[in-house]
Amino acid sequence: MNLNLYLGFLFSLCTALSYSANINFEVPTWRNGAKAAHTIAHDDYCSGSVPGVENTALPILNERGLTASIGLIAGACKDDDWSKLKKHLAKGHELFNHSLTHVGMLEAGSLKPIAGWNNEKEIASAHQLVKDKLGYAMQFMAYPSDLATPEAKAYLLTQSDYLGARAAKHIYDGSNAGINSANNIDPFFIKNDVYWHDGKWSLYKPAGGNMLIQHVNAALENGGWSYRTMHGVADGSWEAVPKDEYIAYADYLQKKVASGELWLAGPSEIIRYQATREHCPLVLIGNTLKLKQNNELCQRYSSAITVDLHIANELAGRFTQNHKPLPSKQLANGKYRIQFNPILGDLYIN
Ligand SMILES: [Zn+2]
Incomplete structure:
Protein backbone atom coordinates (compact mmCIF):
# COMPACT_ATOMS: atom_id res chain seq x y z
CA MET A 1 0.00 0.00 0.00
CA ASN A 2 1.50 3.36 -0.92
CA LEU A 3 1.61 6.19 1.60
CA ASN A 4 -1.25 8.18 0.05
CA LEU A 5 -3.53 5.18 0.08
CA TYR A 6 -2.50 4.39 3.63
CA LEU A 7 -3.20 7.93 4.84
CA GLY A 8 -6.50 7.95 2.97
CA PHE A 9 -7.43 4.70 4.66
CA LEU A 10 -6.56 6.07 8.11
CA PHE A 11 -8.52 9.23 7.37
CA SER A 12 -11.63 7.35 6.30
CA LEU A 13 -11.42 5.17 9.39
CA CYS A 14 -11.28 8.26 11.59
CA THR A 15 -14.25 9.88 9.85
CA ALA A 16 -16.35 6.73 9.73
CA LEU A 17 -15.94 5.75 13.34
CA SER A 18 -16.64 7.74 16.41
CA TYR A 19 -16.58 6.75 20.05
CA SER A 20 -18.17 7.77 23.29
CA ALA A 21 -17.91 5.88 26.55
CA ASN A 22 -21.03 3.80 25.92
CA ILE A 23 -21.66 4.02 22.22
CA ASN A 24 -19.78 3.94 18.97
CA PHE A 25 -21.15 4.15 15.46
CA GLU A 26 -20.26 3.54 11.87
CA VAL A 27 -21.84 4.64 8.58
CA PRO A 28 -21.40 1.75 6.11
CA THR A 29 -20.17 2.64 2.64
CA TRP A 30 -23.39 1.38 1.03
CA ARG A 31 -26.90 0.98 2.41
CA ASN A 32 -27.29 -1.83 4.94
CA GLY A 33 -23.61 -2.65 4.74
CA ALA A 34 -23.71 -3.96 1.17
CA LYS A 35 -20.32 -4.48 -0.52
CA ALA A 36 -21.30 -2.60 -3.66
CA ALA A 37 -24.10 -0.78 -5.45
CA HIS A 38 -25.66 -1.29 -8.87
CA THR A 39 -28.15 0.59 -11.06
CA ILE A 40 -30.24 -0.75 -13.93
CA ALA A 41 -31.11 1.88 -16.55
CA HIS A 42 -33.24 1.54 -19.69
CA ASP A 43 -33.16 4.51 -22.09
CA ASP A 44 -35.64 5.79 -24.70
CA TYR A 45 -38.92 4.88 -22.97
CA CYS A 46 -41.95 6.36 -24.81
CA SER A 47 -40.05 6.47 -28.12
CA GLY A 48 -41.85 3.40 -29.43
CA SER A 49 -38.49 1.81 -30.26
CA VAL A 50 -38.06 -0.13 -27.00
CA PRO A 51 -41.32 -2.05 -26.36
CA GLY A 52 -39.27 -4.76 -24.63
CA VAL A 53 -38.68 -2.49 -21.64
CA GLU A 54 -42.40 -2.53 -20.89
CA ASN A 55 -43.22 -6.04 -22.10
CA THR A 56 -40.15 -8.04 -21.12
CA ALA A 57 -37.66 -6.25 -18.85
CA LEU A 58 -39.96 -4.71 -16.24
CA PRO A 59 -42.05 -7.89 -15.74
CA ILE A 60 -38.81 -9.90 -15.25
CA LEU A 61 -37.60 -7.37 -12.66
CA ASN A 62 -40.97 -7.05 -10.91
CA GLU A 63 -41.24 -10.84 -10.51
CA ARG A 64 -37.94 -10.76 -8.65
CA GLY A 65 -38.65 -7.64 -6.58
CA LEU A 66 -35.91 -5.68 -8.39
CA THR A 67 -36.10 -2.00 -9.36
CA ALA A 68 -34.77 -0.16 -12.39
CA ILE A 73 -38.15 10.85 -23.96
CA ALA A 74 -40.94 12.81 -22.34
CA GLY A 75 -42.20 14.60 -25.45
CA ALA A 76 -43.04 11.23 -27.01
CA CYS A 77 -45.08 9.88 -24.07
CA LYS A 78 -48.76 9.22 -24.78
CA ASP A 79 -51.66 8.87 -22.35
CA ASP A 80 -51.15 5.12 -22.23
CA ASP A 81 -47.45 5.58 -21.37
CA TRP A 82 -48.23 8.00 -18.55
CA SER A 83 -50.62 5.54 -16.91
CA LYS A 84 -48.06 2.73 -17.19
CA LEU A 85 -45.37 4.99 -15.73
CA LYS A 86 -47.59 5.75 -12.76
CA LYS A 87 -47.67 2.02 -11.99
CA HIS A 88 -43.90 1.71 -12.39
CA LEU A 89 -43.36 4.52 -9.91
CA ALA A 90 -45.65 2.76 -7.44
CA LYS A 91 -43.40 -0.32 -7.73
CA GLY A 92 -40.34 1.76 -6.80
CA HIS A 93 -38.76 2.29 -10.22
CA GLU A 94 -37.06 5.66 -10.75
CA LEU A 95 -37.71 7.90 -13.77
CA PHE A 96 -34.93 10.01 -15.24
CA ASN A 97 -34.79 12.74 -17.85
CA HIS A 98 -33.57 11.60 -21.26
CA SER A 99 -34.62 14.90 -22.94
CA LEU A 100 -37.89 16.05 -24.49
CA THR A 101 -37.29 14.92 -28.10
CA HIS A 102 -33.94 13.10 -28.07
CA VAL A 103 -32.57 15.47 -30.69
CA GLY A 104 -28.80 14.92 -30.89
CA MET A 105 -27.10 17.43 -28.66
CA LEU A 106 -23.99 18.02 -30.66
CA GLU A 107 -21.94 16.95 -33.61
CA ALA A 108 -20.08 13.96 -32.27
CA GLY A 109 -16.41 14.76 -31.97
CA SER A 110 -16.91 18.50 -31.86
CA LEU A 111 -18.38 20.96 -29.39
CA LYS A 112 -20.74 22.34 -32.02
CA PRO A 113 -24.37 22.02 -30.92
CA ILE A 114 -26.75 20.42 -33.40
CA ALA A 115 -29.48 22.76 -34.65
CA GLY A 116 -32.60 22.13 -32.63
CA TRP A 117 -30.98 21.51 -29.28
CA ASN A 118 -32.29 23.94 -26.71
CA ASN A 119 -31.63 23.52 -22.97
CA GLU A 120 -34.92 25.03 -21.79
CA LYS A 121 -36.87 22.80 -24.13
CA GLU A 122 -34.93 19.54 -23.87
CA ILE A 123 -34.16 19.64 -20.15
CA ALA A 124 -36.54 21.99 -18.33
CA SER A 125 -39.74 21.48 -20.33
CA ALA A 126 -39.27 17.69 -20.29
CA HIS A 127 -38.94 17.97 -16.53
CA GLN A 128 -42.06 20.12 -16.23
CA LEU A 129 -44.10 17.82 -18.44
CA VAL A 130 -43.37 14.83 -16.20
CA LYS A 131 -44.18 16.90 -13.14
CA ASP A 132 -47.52 17.94 -14.66
CA LYS A 133 -48.46 14.44 -15.81
CA LEU A 134 -47.24 12.38 -12.86
CA GLY A 135 -46.60 14.82 -10.01
CA TYR A 136 -43.05 13.45 -10.02
CA ALA A 137 -39.82 15.45 -10.03
CA MET A 138 -37.04 13.69 -11.94
CA GLN A 139 -33.65 14.17 -10.33
CA PHE A 140 -31.22 12.63 -12.79
CA MET A 141 -30.34 13.47 -16.41
CA ALA A 142 -28.95 11.30 -19.20
CA TYR A 143 -28.26 13.32 -22.35
CA PRO A 144 -29.08 11.73 -25.73
CA SER A 145 -26.15 9.48 -26.73
CA ASP A 146 -24.34 10.74 -23.59
CA LEU A 147 -23.05 13.69 -25.59
CA ALA A 148 -23.29 17.14 -24.03
CA THR A 149 -21.92 20.62 -24.52
CA PRO A 150 -20.31 22.43 -21.58
CA GLU A 151 -23.25 24.88 -21.75
CA ALA A 152 -25.81 22.11 -21.32
CA LYS A 153 -23.88 20.70 -18.35
CA ALA A 154 -23.73 24.16 -16.77
CA TYR A 155 -27.45 24.65 -17.43
CA LEU A 156 -28.32 21.42 -15.63
CA LEU A 157 -26.52 22.65 -12.51
CA THR A 158 -28.98 25.56 -12.36
CA GLN A 159 -31.96 23.16 -12.21
CA SER A 160 -32.71 22.79 -8.53
CA ASP A 161 -34.37 19.35 -8.70
CA TYR A 162 -31.32 17.75 -10.32
CA LEU A 163 -28.89 15.80 -8.17
CA GLY A 164 -26.80 14.25 -10.88
CA ALA A 165 -26.27 13.18 -14.47
CA ARG A 166 -24.83 10.32 -16.45
CA ALA A 167 -21.27 11.00 -17.57
CA ALA A 168 -21.38 12.81 -20.90
CA LYS A 169 -18.60 13.94 -23.18
CA HIS A 170 -18.36 15.64 -26.53
CA ILE A 171 -17.16 12.51 -28.26
CA TYR A 172 -18.37 8.95 -28.03
CA ASP A 173 -15.28 6.89 -27.32
CA GLY A 174 -16.27 4.82 -24.29
CA SER A 175 -14.05 6.82 -21.94
CA ASN A 176 -17.01 7.65 -19.71
CA ALA A 177 -17.39 3.93 -18.97
CA GLY A 178 -16.24 2.65 -15.61
CA ILE A 179 -17.03 1.98 -11.97
CA ASN A 180 -17.85 4.83 -9.58
CA SER A 181 -15.76 4.56 -6.46
CA ALA A 182 -17.60 5.06 -3.18
CA ASN A 183 -15.55 7.90 -1.78
CA ASN A 184 -15.00 9.96 -4.88
CA ILE A 185 -18.30 10.40 -6.72
CA ASP A 186 -18.93 13.36 -8.98
CA PRO A 187 -22.75 13.24 -9.08
CA PHE A 188 -22.85 15.08 -12.43
CA PHE A 189 -20.46 12.61 -14.07
CA ILE A 190 -21.73 9.15 -13.16
CA LYS A 191 -19.73 6.63 -15.15
CA ASN A 192 -21.67 3.83 -16.76
CA ASP A 193 -21.38 0.93 -19.14
CA VAL A 194 -23.54 0.72 -22.27
CA TYR A 195 -24.67 -2.67 -23.52
CA TRP A 196 -23.26 -3.56 -26.96
CA HIS A 197 -23.46 -7.11 -28.37
CA ASP A 198 -19.80 -7.09 -29.28
CA GLY A 199 -18.64 -5.08 -26.27
CA LYS A 200 -17.68 -2.05 -28.38
CA TRP A 201 -16.98 0.94 -26.07
CA SER A 202 -17.72 -1.34 -23.11
CA LEU A 203 -15.31 -2.45 -20.42
CA TYR A 204 -16.38 -6.04 -21.08
CA LYS A 205 -16.29 -8.47 -23.97
CA PRO A 206 -18.64 -11.38 -24.69
CA ALA A 207 -15.74 -13.83 -24.35
CA GLY A 208 -15.74 -13.06 -20.61
CA GLY A 209 -19.33 -14.35 -20.27
CA ASN A 210 -22.54 -12.39 -19.67
CA MET A 211 -21.39 -8.75 -19.89
CA LEU A 212 -24.22 -7.52 -17.66
CA ILE A 213 -23.04 -9.85 -14.89
CA GLN A 214 -19.39 -8.88 -15.47
CA HIS A 215 -20.33 -5.27 -14.66
CA VAL A 216 -22.09 -6.31 -11.44
CA ASN A 217 -19.03 -8.34 -10.42
CA ALA A 218 -16.69 -5.44 -11.16
CA ALA A 219 -18.56 -3.37 -8.56
CA LEU A 220 -18.48 -6.22 -6.04
CA GLU A 221 -14.74 -6.68 -6.54
CA ASN A 222 -14.01 -2.95 -6.17
CA GLY A 223 -16.60 -2.07 -3.52
CA GLY A 224 -17.92 0.51 -5.98
CA TRP A 225 -21.07 1.43 -7.88
CA SER A 226 -21.67 0.08 -11.36
CA TYR A 227 -24.37 1.69 -13.51
CA ARG A 228 -25.72 -0.37 -16.42
CA THR A 229 -27.19 1.41 -19.45
CA MET A 230 -29.43 -0.56 -21.81
CA HIS A 231 -32.04 0.14 -24.44
CA GLY A 232 -34.66 -2.54 -25.14
CA VAL A 233 -34.77 -6.25 -24.35
CA ALA A 234 -35.59 -8.79 -27.07
CA ASP A 235 -37.32 -6.18 -29.21
CA GLY A 236 -35.08 -5.35 -32.16
CA SER A 237 -34.18 -1.95 -30.69
CA TRP A 238 -30.67 -0.51 -30.92
CA GLU A 239 -28.30 -3.04 -29.26
CA ALA A 240 -31.21 -4.81 -27.55
CA VAL A 241 -30.29 -7.30 -24.82
CA PRO A 242 -31.28 -10.91 -25.61
CA LYS A 243 -33.94 -12.20 -23.22
CA ASP A 244 -31.89 -15.13 -21.87
CA GLU A 245 -28.98 -12.82 -21.01
CA TYR A 246 -31.35 -10.43 -19.26
CA ILE A 247 -32.96 -13.24 -17.22
CA ALA A 248 -29.54 -14.52 -16.13
CA TYR A 249 -28.62 -10.96 -15.08
CA ALA A 250 -31.87 -10.51 -13.12
CA ASP A 251 -31.44 -13.90 -11.41
CA TYR A 252 -27.89 -12.97 -10.44
CA LEU A 253 -28.95 -9.58 -9.10
CA GLN A 254 -31.74 -11.18 -7.09
CA LYS A 255 -29.25 -13.58 -5.50
CA LYS A 256 -26.72 -10.86 -4.66
CA VAL A 257 -29.38 -8.55 -3.24
CA ALA A 258 -30.84 -11.37 -1.11
CA SER A 259 -27.39 -12.24 0.31
CA GLY A 260 -26.91 -8.59 1.34
CA GLU A 261 -23.81 -8.20 -0.84
CA LEU A 262 -25.40 -5.81 -3.35
CA TRP A 263 -27.49 -2.68 -3.03
CA LEU A 264 -29.66 -2.21 -6.13
CA ALA A 265 -31.15 1.27 -6.47
CA GLY A 266 -31.85 4.13 -8.84
CA PRO A 267 -29.16 6.75 -9.36
CA SER A 268 -30.69 9.53 -7.27
CA GLU A 269 -31.01 7.31 -4.19
CA ILE A 270 -27.38 6.23 -4.45
CA ILE A 271 -26.15 9.78 -5.07
CA ARG A 272 -28.11 10.99 -2.04
CA TYR A 273 -26.68 8.26 0.17
CA GLN A 274 -23.08 9.01 -0.79
CA ALA A 275 -23.54 12.77 -0.56
CA THR A 276 -25.14 12.45 2.89
CA ARG A 277 -22.18 10.36 4.06
CA GLU A 278 -19.79 12.93 2.71
CA HIS A 279 -21.49 16.26 3.42
CA CYS A 280 -23.46 15.53 6.59
CA PRO A 281 -20.75 14.36 9.04
CA LEU A 282 -22.14 12.96 12.30
CA VAL A 283 -20.87 13.38 15.81
CA LEU A 284 -21.74 11.60 19.03
CA ILE A 285 -22.10 13.83 22.06
CA GLY A 286 -22.96 11.81 25.12
CA ASN A 287 -25.97 9.75 24.09
CA THR A 288 -26.94 11.99 21.18
CA LEU A 289 -25.96 11.44 17.56
CA LYS A 290 -26.16 14.64 15.55
CA LEU A 291 -24.88 16.63 12.60
CA LYS A 292 -21.40 17.93 13.21
CA GLN A 293 -22.02 20.80 10.83
CA ASN A 294 -24.82 21.71 8.49
CA ASN A 295 -24.06 23.06 5.04
CA GLU A 296 -25.66 23.68 1.68
CA LEU A 297 -24.71 20.34 0.16
CA CYS A 298 -26.02 18.47 3.18
CA GLN A 299 -29.31 20.36 2.89
CA ARG A 300 -29.55 19.60 -0.82
CA TYR A 301 -28.80 15.87 -0.76
CA SER A 302 -29.63 14.67 2.73
CA SER A 303 -31.48 11.37 2.96
CA ALA A 304 -31.68 8.51 5.42
CA ILE A 305 -28.36 6.69 5.65
CA THR A 306 -27.56 3.45 7.40
CA VAL A 307 -25.95 3.86 10.80
CA ASP A 308 -24.68 0.85 12.76
CA LEU A 309 -24.39 1.42 16.50
CA HIS A 310 -22.62 -0.61 19.16
CA ILE A 311 -24.00 0.25 22.55
CA ALA A 312 -23.06 -0.73 26.08
CA ASN A 313 -25.07 -3.38 27.91
CA GLU A 314 -26.60 -0.95 30.38
CA LEU A 315 -28.44 0.81 27.54
CA ALA A 316 -31.81 -0.48 26.39
CA GLY A 317 -31.26 -0.08 22.64
CA ARG A 318 -34.03 2.47 22.13
CA PHE A 319 -33.64 5.18 19.50
CA THR A 320 -35.66 8.38 19.43
CA GLN A 321 -35.72 11.20 16.86
CA ASN A 322 -37.90 14.25 17.49
CA HIS A 323 -39.50 12.44 20.45
CA LYS A 324 -40.62 9.63 18.17
CA PRO A 325 -39.16 6.12 18.22
CA LEU A 326 -36.91 5.39 15.23
CA PRO A 327 -37.17 1.76 14.07
CA SER A 328 -34.01 -0.30 14.48
CA LYS A 329 -32.84 -3.77 13.63
CA GLN A 330 -30.79 -5.71 16.14
CA LEU A 331 -27.84 -7.28 14.31
CA ALA A 332 -26.14 -8.88 17.30
CA ASN A 333 -25.90 -8.42 21.03
CA GLY A 334 -25.42 -4.66 21.52
CA LYS A 335 -25.30 -3.97 17.77
CA TYR A 336 -28.16 -2.16 16.09
CA ARG A 337 -28.83 -0.81 12.61
CA ILE A 338 -30.96 2.26 11.86
CA GLN A 339 -31.80 4.37 8.80
CA PHE A 340 -31.19 7.93 9.95
CA ASN A 341 -31.64 11.25 8.17
CA PRO A 342 -29.59 13.68 10.25
CA ILE A 343 -31.21 16.90 9.06
CA LEU A 344 -34.57 15.74 10.43
CA GLY A 345 -33.32 15.96 14.03
CA ASP A 346 -30.88 14.57 16.56
CA LEU A 347 -30.97 10.92 17.56
CA TYR A 348 -31.24 10.15 21.23
CA ILE A 349 -30.02 6.72 22.33
CA ASN A 350 -30.94 5.05 25.60
ZN1 LIG B 1 -31.39 7.48 -26.02
Missing part, protein backbone atom coordinates in the same frame (compact mmCIF):
# COMPACT_ATOMS: atom_id res chain seq x y z
CA SER A 69 -34.48 3.40 -13.59
CA ILE A 70 -36.33 4.38 -16.75
CA GLY A 71 -35.12 7.15 -19.07
CA LEU A 72 -38.00 9.06 -20.66
